[in-house]
Amino acid sequence: MEAAKGLVKHVLLARFKEDVTPEKLEELIQGYANLVSLIEPMKAFHWGEDVSMENAHQGFTHVFESTFESVEGIAKYVAHPAHVEFANRFLAALEKFIIIDYKPTVVNP
Amino acid sequence: MEAAKGLVKHVLLARFKEDVTPEKLEELIQGYANLVSLIEPMKAFHWGEDVSMENAHQGFTHVFESTFESVEGIAKYVAHPAHVEFANRFLAALEKFIIIDYKPTVVNP
Numbered sequence: 001m002e003a004a005k006g007l008v009k010h011v012l013l014a015r016f017k018e019d020v021t022p023e024k025l026e027e028l029i030q031g032y033a034n035l036v037s038l039i040e041p042m043k044a045f046h047w048g049e050d051v052s053m054e055n056a057h058q059g060f061t062h063v064f065e066s067t068f069e070s071v072e073g074i075a076k077y078v079a080h081p082a083h084v085e086f087a088n089r090f091l092a093a094l095e096k097f098i099i100i101d102y103k104p105t106v107v108n109p
Numbered sequence: 110m111e112a113a114k115g116l117v118k119h120v121l122l123a124r125f126k127e128d129v130t131p132e133k134l135e136e137l138i139q140g141y142a143n144l145v146s147l148i149e150p151m152k153a154f155h156w157g158e159d160v161s162m163e164n165a166h167q168g169f170t171h172v173f174e175s176t177f178e179s180v181e182g183i184a185k186y187v188a189h190p191a192h193v194e195f196a197n198r199f200l201a202a203l204e205k206f207i208i209i210d211y212k213p214t215v216v217n218p
Contacts, residue, residue, distance in 0.1 A: 057207060071160055074162070075162060100122060100161050101161035107141075
């Protein structure tokens with residue numbers, strides 16, 4: 001088993017509060033995506049709505065996945081003023097969330 | 110915002126039971142990875158342990174991410190005998206889990 005060199009994924013599962021409008025949601029997603037151009041260690045951002053059929057998503061409706069070159073890069077991101085400002089707005093719109101980071105590892109056959 | 114063409118990520122967050130040994134864990138991860146060669150719609154598999162520092166992982170300790178070409182591909186995977194057999198063994202070793210699927214989407218600036 002070997003980890004992709006240095007790459008770390010930062011995954012946030014979210015469920016938004018009932019009163020978050022589609023317009024507000026789009027603004028928040030755009031704001032999240034904009035962090036890529038503001039915070040150097042953040043290398044990529046993808047998101048998507050839950051499309052699962054197994055009914056094991058436990059009420060989470062959105063996935064936000066960002067990519068960093070290292071765990072240290074995530075620490076810089078978390079402390080960055082642009083992230084702090086955005087996170088305050090974003091977390092206020094969430095009913096619940098989970099954040100988990102991992103180094104994507106391949107299993108050799 | 111545009112979704113990567115057809116690509117769907119299948120993400121499982123897990124916490125294993127206390128009595129799962131490192132050897133058992135490695136066997137389960139190897140078994141999960143082996144599904145790529147047994148189930149045609151499953152295109153890739155990565156996993157990793159939680160390395161987050163924000164203390165928002167809510168007790169989940171592992172991420173398993175597999176890639177499919179479509180939502181229909183995930184349905185075939187879920188129903189595949191090799192998956193059913195493995196899932197019974199895997200889920201029995203878990204204290205808790207979440208499964209969420211999403212189409213990774215990029216936000217245009």
